[in-house]
Amino acid sequence: MDITLNVNGRPEQFSAQPNELLVERLRDGLGLTGTKVGCDTGQCGSCVVRLDGRSVKSCLVLTASAAGGEIATIEGVTTRGGELSGLQEALRQEHGTQCGFCTPGMVMALGELVDATADGPAPTEPEIREWLTGNLCRCTGYHSVVRGVQRACAAHRDEVPAGSAASTAAAPEV
Amino acid sequence: MTTVTGEAPADRGGVLGQPLDSREDPQLLRGEATYVADIDLPGTAHMAILGSPVAHARILSIETKAAEQLPGVLKVATAADFADVMPLPCIWIPGGVESHFPPHPYGLPGARPVLTGDTVRHVGDPIAVVVAETPRQAAAALAAIAVEYEPLPVVTRADEALADGAPQLHEAVPGNLNAYWTCGDKDRTDAAIAAAEVTVELDLVNQRTINSPIEPRGAVGDYDPATGEYTLYASTQGPHNHRFLLAALVLGIPFNKLRVIAPTVGGSFGTKGYLYPDMPLVLLLSKALGRPVKWVDTRTGLMNSTVQGRDHRQHVTLAGTRDGRITAVRCTSYANLGAYPSTIGPGVATALMGRSISGMYDIDAAFCEVYAAFTNTVSLGAQRGSGRAEAAFLMERLVDRYASEIGMDPAAVRRKNLVPKEKFPYDNGLGWTYDSGNYQLNFDKAIELSGYADMSARKAEARTRGKRLGVGIATYVAICGVGPSTRMSQEGMLGGTWESANIRVHPTGEVTVTVGSASTGQSHGTVFAQVAADELGIDPETVQVHEGDTQKAPYGQGTYGSRSYSMAAPAVALTARKLKAKLVRAGAVFLGVPEDKVVYEGGAIHEEGNPENTKTFAELAMAMWYGWGLPPEIEPALDETTHFDPPDFNYPFGTHVAVVEIDELTGETEVVAYTAVDDAGNIGNPKIVQGQIEGSIVHGLGQALLEVAEYDENGRLVSADLGHYALPRAADVPFFALDKTVTPSPHNPLGAKGAGEIATVPPAAAVVNAVVDALSDLGVRHIDMPLTPEKVWRRLRGESQ
Numbered sequence: 005m006d007i008t009l010n011v012n013g014r015p016e017q018f019s020a021q022p023n024e025l026l027v028e029r030l031r032d033g034l035g036l037t038g039t040k041v042g043c044d045t046g047q048c049g050s051c052v053v054r055l056d057g058r059s060v061k062s063c064l065v066l067t068a069s070a071a072g073g074e075i076a077t078i079e080g081v082t083t084r085g086g087e088l089s090g091l092q093e094a095l096r097q098e099h100g101t102q103c104g105f106c107t108p109g110m111v112m113a114l115g116e117l118v119d120a121t122a123d124g125p126a127p128t129e130p131e132i133r134e135w136l137t138g139n140l141c142r143c144t145g146y147h148s149v150v151r152g153v154q155r156a157c158a159a160h161r162d163e164v165p166a167g168s169a170a171s172t173a174a175a176p177e178v
Numbered sequence: 179m180t181t182v183t184g185e186a187p188a189d190r191g192g193v194l195g196q197p198l199d200s201r202e203d204p205q206l207l208r209g210e211a212t213y214v215a216d217i218d219l220p221g222t223a224h225m226a227i228l229g230s231p232v233a234h235a236r237i238l239s240i241e242t243k244a245a246e247q248l249p250g251v252l253k254v255a256t257a258a259d260f261a262d263v264m265p266l267p268c269i270w271i272p273g274g275v276e277s278h279f280p281p282h283p284y285g286l287p288g289a290r291p292v293l294t295g296d297t298v299r300h301v302g303d304p305i306a307v308v309v310a311e312t313p314r315q316a317a318a319a320l321a322a323i324a325v326e327y328e329p330l331p332v333v334t335r336a337d338e339a340l341a342d343g344a345p346q347l348h349e350a351v352p353g354n355l356n357a358y359w360t361c362g363d364k365d366r367t368d369a370a371i372a373a374a375e376v377t378v379e380l381d382l383v384n385q386r387t388i389n390s391p392i393e394p395r396g397a398v399g400d401y402d403p404a405t406g407e408y409t410l411y412a413s414t415q416g417p418h419n420h421r422f423l424l425a426a427l428v429l430g431i432p433f434n435k436l437r438v439i440a441p442t443v444g445g446s447f448g449t450k451g452y453l454y455p456d457m458p459l460v461l462l463l464s465k466a467l468g469r470p471v472k473w474v475d476t477r478t479g480l481m482n483s484t485v486q487g488r489d490h491r492q493h494v495t496l497a498g499t500r501d502g503r504i505t506a507v508r509c510t511s512y513a514n515l516g517a518y519p520s521t522i523g524p525g526v527a528t529a530l531m532g533r534s535i536s537g538m539y540d541i542d543a544a545f546c547e548v549y550a551a552f553t554n555t556v557s558l559g560a561q562r563g564s565g566r567a568e569a570a571f572l573m574e575r576l577v578d579r580y581a582s583e584i585g586m587d588p589a590a591v592r593r594k595n596l597v598p599k600e601k602f603p604y605d606n607g608l609g610w611t612y613d614s615g616n617y618q619l620n621f622d623k624a625i626e627l628s629g630y631a632d633m634s635a636r637k638a639e640a641r642t643r644g645k646r647l648g649v650g651i652a653t654y655v656a657i658c659g660v661g662p663s664t665r666m667s668q669e670g671m672l673g674g675t676w677e678s679a680n681i682r683v684h685p686t687g688e689v690t691v692t693v694g695s696a697s698t699g700q701s702h703g704t705v706f707a708q709v710a711a712d713e714l715g716i717d718p719e720t721v722q723v724h725e726g727d728t729q730k731a732p733y734g735q736g737t738y739g740s741r742s743y744s745m746a747a748p749a750v751a752l753t754a755r756k757l758k759a760k761l762v763r764a765g766a767v768f769l770g771v772p773e774d775k776v777v778y779e780g781g782a783i784h785e786e787g788n789p790e791n792t793k794t795f796a797e798l799a800m801a802m803w804y805g806w807g808l809p810p811e812i813e814p815a816l817d818e819t820t821h822f823d824p825p826d827f828n829y830p831f832g833t834h835v836a837v838v839e840i841d842e843l844t845g846e847t848e849v850v851a852y853t854a855v856d857d858a859g860n861i862g863n864p865k866i867v868q869g870q871i872e873g874s875i876v877h878g879l880g881q882a883l884l885e886v887a888e889y890d891e892n893g894r895l896v897s898a899d900l901g902h903y904a905l906p907r908a909a910d911v912p913f914f915a916l917d918k919t920v921t922p923s924p925h926n927p928l929g930a931k932g933a934g935e936i937a938t939v940p941p942a943a944a945v946v947n948a949v950v951d952a953l954s955d956l957g958v959r960h961i962d963m964p965l966t967p968e969k970v971w972r973r974l975r976g977e978s979q
C-alpha cells in the first residue's frame with residue numbers, strides 16, 4: 005500500500021506491506037537507525053519516537069496506521085554533531101547515559117514530558133519516574149536520567165534543579 | 179565528607195580524579211553511535227537461527243528443502259555443513275580438580291558445536307540457520323524447516339542432575355558432574371563447627387538470572403575473497419579474546435586473517451564476552467555466499483541463548499561464640515552450568531564464588547565445595563558481580579542468622595569480625611590475599627550515613643502506616659583486576675589476562691591512546707584520556723582514545739570483572755611514563771644540558787633552575803618527529819606500548835544498608851532508602867563511577883525483588899521476554915545515599931581497584947536481610963529471592979516457605 009509520512013519535517017512517500025512495523029520503516033526503509041530495537045514484545049522503550057507529538061513505541065505501531073502522521077525521531081532532535089537540545093544537554097551534564105542503547109528512546113519519551121509540563125510546574129521526582137516506566141535502562145539505574153530531567157526542567161524555568169548532583173543530600177560523593 | 183586514606187589522584191591537581199563530563203555522551207544522546215544492528219555493509223544477507231523448541235531430545239531428521247524454496251532464501255545450513263568446524267571451547271575450567279568435559283580437538287575442554295546435529299540439550303540450542311535477502315525472509319523460512327525429535331527426559335536443577343537415575347546430558351560426563359571443586363581447609367572448618375558454641379545453617383537458592391543488556395547481541399561476518407581475510411563485527415566485550423578463540427580454537431585459520439571489531443556496544447554486564455555459535459556462523463556463511471552476513475538477536479532469542487547468571491543451591495553453615503566472634507564458615511554448593519560449558523562459566527561458578535565467601539570478615543576456618551553440574555538449561559556465565567555476589571549473599575545471610583541466634587545487633591556482630599587494618603595484606607584462607615583495606619572506616623561510615631541508630635523509631639512510625647520497616651546490612655569484598663596471568667593459569671584460565679596500551683604523540687602535539695580493552699558503556703574514551711593527560715601534563719582535550727578493533731589496537735582481554743580501570747588504565751599510565759622518560763633523555767639534547775638537569779613538568783621540559791630554557795610539549799612532539807640531531811641511542815618519534823600484568827588482583831570492598839517497607843496488606847516490598855559506601859581505591863572519574871555504582875545497585879535490587887529465570891518441568895524458560903522477566907524500572911527505586919572510602923591498591927601504578935560492577939555484589943543480601951528483619955517477629959528466618967509480593971504476603975499470613 006502507498007503511504008505518506010512526515011518524518012522529522014520531511015515528507016516521505018513509499019509503499020509498504022500491511023504488516024510492516026513503523027520501526028522497520030524508520031530503521032531499514034529510511035535508514036534512521038538512531039531508533040533502537042531492544043525487545044520484541046513492546047516492553048523496553050528503546051524504539052520510542054513521537055507520532056503527532058505523543059511518544060509511541062514504534063515496534064508496536066504499524067506503518068500503515070501511522071499514515072499521514074508527523075513522526076519525530078532522535079535524528080530530528082538535533083543535527084548530526086549538532087548542538088544538543090536542552091534536555092539532551094541536561095542529561096549530558098548528569099551523565100544520564102552509559103551504553104546509550106536506551107538513550108534515544110528515553111530522549112524521545114522524556115521530550116514529551118518536558119514539553120507537556122513546560123507551562124506549568126516542573127514534574128516531581130515520582131512523576132518523572134512514573135513517566136519513565138515504559139523505558140528500560142540496565143546501565144544507569146535511572147538516577148542520572150531522573151536528575152537530568154530535573155535539571156532540564158529547572159533550566160527551562162531558570163531554577164536550581166531539585167535533585168541535581170549539585171543540590172541534594174542524595175547526591176552521592178563517589 | 180570523603181575520608182581519604184591514601185593519596186587521591188585529585189590531590190595532585192591533575193585531571194585524573196576529576197568528574198569530567200563523559201565525552202561519549204553527546205554522540206549517544208544524539209542517537210548517532212553505531213551498534214552492530216546499525217551496520218549495513220553493501221550486499222548484506224541476513225541470518226536467522228533455528229533454536230530447539232524442546233529442552234532435551236535426539237534429532238531424528240532435519241528436512242530443509244521446503245525452506246530452501248522460499249522467496250529470498252539463499253542458504254539453509256545444518257550441522258552437516260560445518261562438520262570440520264571445531265566446537266566452541268571452554269577456556270576456564272576450575273583449576274586443580276578433575277574435570278569432565280566433552281572433548282575439543284585441541285585437547286581443550288569444549289563441547290558446544292556451532293550447530294547441533296544429533297542431540298539438543300536446551301530450549302534454544304541452535305539446530306539450523308537460514309540466510310536470506312531480508313531479516314523477515316530469513317525468519318519466515320525457519321518455520322519451514324521440519325525437525326523430528328525423539329524426546330529425552332529433562333533435568334533443570336543442578337542437585338537433581340547429580341542424583342542417581344537423572345537424565346544424562348553428555349556421554350563424556352558421567353553423572354552430569356563437570357567438576358567437584360573445593361577451597362579452604364575442610365578438616366579445620368569441620369572441627370571448628372563441631373566444637374562451636376553456636377552454629378547456624380541455611381539452605382539458600384541463589385536463583386538464576388538473566389543479565390539483559392538492553393542491546394541484544396548481534397554479529398556481522400564479512401569475508402574478502404581477494405585477501406582471504408575475515409572481518410567480524412560483533413557486540414563483544416573482548417574483541418581480541420574473540421579473535422583468539424575464533425581463529426585459533428574454532429575456525430583454525432591464521433590469526434592474522436581475522437579482524438574483530440567491536441562497534442558501540444549496548445551494555446553487557448558479562449554476557450558479551452562469551453563465544454557464541456553465531457560468531458563463527460556469520461563468518462563461514464559470508465565466505466560460502468560471497469556476501470556479508472548479518473545476524474541480530476531478538477530479546478526472546480537472547481533469553482534462550484545468551485549466558486545466564488548465578489544459579490547456586492547451597493547449604494551453608496556458620497559457627498561462632500556466644501559473644502559474637504565468628505569462628506568458621508562452610509558452604510556446599512550445587513552450581514548449575516547449563517547444557518554446555520560456556521567460555522568461562524565453570525570458573526565463575528567455582529573460584530569466583532568459593533574463594534570469596536568469607537568477605538570482609540577475619541575467620542579462622544573456612545571451606546567451600548562446589549558440585550558443578552550440567553542441566554537442560556541455557557549455559558551459565560558471568561552476570562554483573564558474578565561469583566562475588568553469590569558469595570556475599572550467603573555470608574551476609576549467615577551473619578544475620580547468627581546475630582539473631584545470639585541476640586546481638588547485626589551491625590555489632592559485623593563490626594566485631596571485620597579484618598583489622600593491621601592485617602593487610604590479608605590471606606583469607608580460601609585463596610585470595612586481600613591487598614589493602616580499612617574495613618572499619620568504611621563500615622562505620624555506611625552505618626552512620628544510613629541513620630542506623632534511628633531505625634527502631636522509624637520502625638514504630640512505619641507500623642502506624644500499616645507498613646513493616648526492616649533494615650539490612652551487607653558488606654562485601656570483590657576480587658577484581660583479572661588478572662595476573664600466571665595466577666589465573668593456576669585457576670585454570672587459558673590465555674594471558676594482561677592488558678595493553680599504546681600512546682602515539684603526533685607531530686603537532688596531539689595524542690592518540692589505543693587500548694586493548696573495549697567499552698560497553700563505561701566512557702573509556704573519557705577516562706583513558708584523563709589518565710594519559712594527567713601523566714603527560716597535557717590538556718585531555720588533545721587526547722583521543724581508540725579501542726575495539728583488533729587491527730588497530732594492541733592486544734588486551736577486554737572489559738570484564740571491573741578490570742579496565744585497574745588493568746588498561748595502568749597500561750596507559752605506564753606508557754605515558756615511558757614517553758616522559760624518553761622526552762627527558764631527548765630533552766637533554768634539545769636543551770643542551772645533562773639529563774639530570776631536565777625537568778618534566780606541566781607538559782613541558784625545562785632546565786633545572788633555568789625556566790627560560792624550555793620546550794613545550796608541542797615543540798617536543800615536532801622535534802621528535804623530525805628526529806634531527808638525536809643521538810643514535812634515541813629513536814625518533816614518540817610511540818610507546820606497555821603490556822601490563824599486575825603482581826596480584828585487587829580487592830574493592832564496601833558496606834551497603836537497605837531500608838525496606840513491607841505493606842502488611844499486599845506484601846509489597848518497597849526499598850525506601852539505600853546507603854552504599856564503596857571503596858574502589860583511587861578513582862579516575864567520580865562522575866562516571868557514580869553512574870556505574872547507581873546502575874549496579876539497581877541491578878542487584880532487581881535480583882532481590884524481581885528477577886528470576888524460571889524453567890518449567892519441561893525445561894522451557896517461562897520468563898523468556900521482558901513481560902515475564904521483570905527488570906527494575908525507574909519507579910522501583912529511590913535515590914541512594916552514596917559515599918566512598920579510598921584505599922589505594924598497591925598492585926597497580928594508579929592505586930586503582932575495580933569499580934564498575936562492585937556495587938552489584940551486596941544489594942541482594944542487604945534487601946533480603948532487611949525483609950527478614952521486618953518479618954522476624956513472625957518467626958521468618960529466610961525467604962528465597964525474588965521477594966515477590968505474593969511470597970512475602972504468604973509469610974505475613976504465617977505460611978512457611
Ligand code: FES
Pocket residue numbers: 040041042043044045046047048049050051052061062063064
Ligand atoms: S523495541 Fe522494545 S519496546 Fe519497542
Ligand code: FES
Pocket residue numbers: 100101102103104105106107140141142143144392444445699
Ligand atoms: S544506558 Fe545502557 S541501557 Fe540505558
